[in-house]
Amino acid sequence: MVSDSPVDGYGSAIRRRENTTGRDLSYPPLPESLTVPVYDNHTHLEIADGEHPLGYREQLDRASSVGVRGVIQVGGDVETSRWSAAAALIEPRMLAAVAIHPNEAPALAAAGTLDDALAVINELAGQPRVVAIGETGLDFFRTPEEGRAAQFRSFEAHIRIAKEHNLALQIHDRDAHEAVIETLLRVGAPERTVFHCFSGDSDMARFCAAQGWYMSFAGNVTFKNADNLRAALSAAPRNLLLVETDAPFLTPLPYRGRPNAPYLLPNTLRGMAAHLETDVSLLSAQITANTELVYGRWDAEPVTAAFAAPSGGSSTGPGDEQRATQTPRGGLA
Numbered sequence: 001m002v003s004d005s006p007v008d009g010y011g012s013a014i015r016r017r018e019n020t021t022g023r024d025l026s027y028p029p030l031p032e033s034l035t036v037p038v039y040d041n042h043t044h045l046e047i048a049d050g051e052h053p054l055g056y057r058e059q060l061d062r063a064s065s066v067g068v069r070g071v072i073q074v075g076g077d078v079e080t081s082r083w084s085a086a087a088a089l090i091e092p093r094m095l096a097a098v099a100i101h102p103n104e105a106p107a108l109a110a111a112g113t114l115d116d117a118l119a120v121i122n123e124l125a126g127q128p129r130v131v132a133i134g135e136t137g138l139d140f141f142r143t144p145e146e147g148r149a150a151q152f153r154s155f156e157a158h159i160r161i162a163k164e165h166n167l168a169l170q171i172h173d174r175d176a177h178e179a180v181i182e183t184l185l186r187v188g189a190p191e192r193t194v195f196h197c198f199s200g201d202s203d204m205a206r207f208c209a210a211q212g213w214y215m216s217f218a219g220n221v222t223f224k225n226a227d228n229l230r231a232a233l234s235a236a237p238r239n240l241l242l243v244e245t246d247a248p249f250l251t252p253l254p255y256r257g258r259p260n261a262p263y264l265l266p267n268t269l270r271g272m273a274a275h276l277e278t279d280v281s282l283l284s285a286q287i288t289a290n291t292e293l294v295y296g297r298w299d300a301e302p303v304t305a306a307f308a309a310p311s312g313g314s315s316t317g318p319g320d321e322q323r324a325t326q327t328p329r330g331g332l333a
């Protein structure tokens with residue numbers, strides 16, 4: 001289990017989804033491929049799910065085969081943020097977001113280790129291919145009153161880190177719309193601010209739009225009881241729309257409850273296009289342009305070139321040594 005590298009050569013996940021009782025644990029079939037590719041701007045490939053979990057390389061191969069060109073791999077604590085940053089360095093279809101999740105912050109604060117953890121996030125924020133700070137924010141659903149001061153402190157620190165490094169911010173907002181908005185306005189939102197798994201109504205969508213904040217919709221926008229989310233989708237300007245899986249959670253219809261994966265993004269996108277009564281390819285093109293504006297291009301830095309050969313390839317400049325320590329032992333086969 002413990003090795004020199006946080007990323008093993010076969011792309012295994014480092015976490016397992018805990019709650020599996022009563023679920024159909026088989027992966028849904030591949031959807032029809034998109035004509036115009038899109039990006040999944042929020043996923044957790046470090047979490048294994050299903051009866052036969054897929055490694056992240058297989059996940060990304062499947063995604064590529066249906067027009068999902070790349071993903072933002074999102075960490076939620078020190079370990080998964082490190083994993084995300086390291087995996088993005090060696091995987092061209094992956095960029096990374098790093099953060100302490102709002103539901104992790106209270107326990108760390110109680111243990112006196114929140115500041116150390118934030119220092120690690122700040123350090124990872126300076127690594128190549130780390131393009132966002134997230135997911136961070138507020139969660140009043142899972143965190144009781146006594147944990148909220150720590151949650152606020154952590155959220156505010158993440159906003160500052162994002163601004164210092166000029167990175168996008170990915171927000172987790174669960175039952176905390178007003179407090180999240182108030183905090184962003186008080187501390188000053190980063191230039192590229194994204195509400196991951198947008199859960200507000202149409203009024204909130206209009207408010208976010210007025211601030212220039214992006215709204216990322218997940219598979220739950222397809223759920224039958226999600227009329228308020230679809231109203232928000234209608235209210236959001238197209239140039240602020242993003243799409244995500246939040247895999248392995250929030251699997252879109254008709255596979256709700258089964259393991260989610262980036263290759264199921266087309267189901268969510270098609271559901272959004274149907275609701276908006278627009279062409280799927282037009283919507284894909286718009287969302288792809290938005291995604292690249294927020295995070296940059298996935299292939300902007302050829303950091304994977306050094307790993308093309310199993311021997312580690314040739315040295316091409318500063319930073320290689322540090323990257324080489326993160327090379328999987330067995331190469332990339």
Ligand SMILES: [Zn+2]
Pocket residue numbers: 042044074135246
């Ligand atoms: Zn997430």
